[in-house]
Amino acid sequence: MGFRHRTHSIPLAANLRNFAHDTTYIVQFHRWFYEDHFWFVNAFWFALVVFACCELVVMAQIMRFSRDDLFPGRTLPEAIATYAFLQLFI
Numbered sequence: 001m002g003f004r005h006r007t008h009s010i011p012l013a014a015n016l017r018n019f020a021h022d023t024t025y026i027v028q029f030h031r032w033f034y035e036d037h038f039w040f041v042n043a044f045w046f047a048l049v050v051f052a053c054c055e056l057v058v059m060a061q062i063m064r065f066s067r068d069d070l071f072p073g074r075t076l077p078e079a080i081a082t083y084a085f086l087q088l089f090i
Contacts, residue, residue: 002057002058002061002065003061007065007066008058008061008062009058009061010058012062012070015055015058015059015062016086016087016090017090018055019052019055019056019059019087020087022048022051022052022055023052025045026045026048026052029045032045033045059083062083063076063080063083071083
């Protein structure tokens with residue numbers, strides 16, 4: 001829908017929070033697969049990889065369609081740097 005309507009499909013704050021949550025979980029692979037081994041947690045890890053990829057698509061939508069609204073007056077590299085800073089802050 002975001003590509004069809006030429007806008008981002010998830011609010012910026014929600015995308016920042018969800019991506020931080022999902023990637024934090026993904027990075028802790030060893031813990032979830034070897035220390036706290038449980039089939040449901042392992043399956044959820046794979047689902048979060050898919051969700052993180054979807055959130056990357058939303059990031060691309062934000063930069064492509066909504067950059068002027070969310071980061072007024074910023075060039076593409078400046079908007080990406082601002083987005084990266086916000087993501088690290090979250």
